[in-house]
Amino acid sequence: MTEIKIRPIQREDNSKVAEMIRYVLVEQGAPKVGTAYEDKALDQLFETFQKERAEYFVLLVGDTILGSAGIAPLENGDPEICELQKMYFDPEARGRGLGSQMMQKCLDFAKSQAYSECYIETLPNMKAAQKLYLKSGFEHIPERLGDTGHYSCTVFMKKKI
Known part of the structure; x- marks a missing residue:
């Protein structure tokens, strides 16, 4: 195995993760504007997450990166709230429980950094992602928090940690 x-x-x-995320966004029919697709940080995730209370993880199957996600302070938000950022999985990784493993790794990190809540935004058509978030204890909230810049993401969720 x-x-x-x-x-x-x-x-x-950096380049493998950016390529995987852009592939998934296109595959999911996501708009290229107002989403992670156009984030300048996408090509420099290692550097972007070199800040306090932040970490970005990659999921490897063998030597191949098939998923990634990160935790960082919510931009222009409450310092007690972190944001689960750029959680994407290659189609090969889906349906194997790997999303739940990545979610747990991220939430454990968030807890270790003394965050009290975790926030996430996603696109309405990303139903599998929303199912994972709900299963992980996230609940829908009516409005956007902080300033993520992802104006095309209109589904907002939060979880106490």
Whole structure:
């Protein structure tokens, strides 16, 4: 059986992770504007997450990056609230419980950084992602928190940690 590992992103992972995320966004029919697709940070995730109370993880199956997600302070938001950011999985990784493993890794990190709540935004058509978030204890909230810049994401969810 191929080894599955979740570890912090390394600088040399940047291009592979950005490529995987853009592939998934296109595959899911996401708009290229107002989403992670156009984020300048997408090509520099290692550097972007080199700040206090933030970490970005990659999920490897063997040596191949098939998923990623990160936790960071919510931009222009309550310092007690973190944001689950850029959680994406290659189609090969889906339906295997790997999303739940990644979610747990991120929430454990958030807890270790003394956040009290976790926020996420997603697109209405990303039903599988929403199902994972609900299963992980997130609840829908009526409005956007902070300033993510992802104006095309209109589904807002939050969880106490």
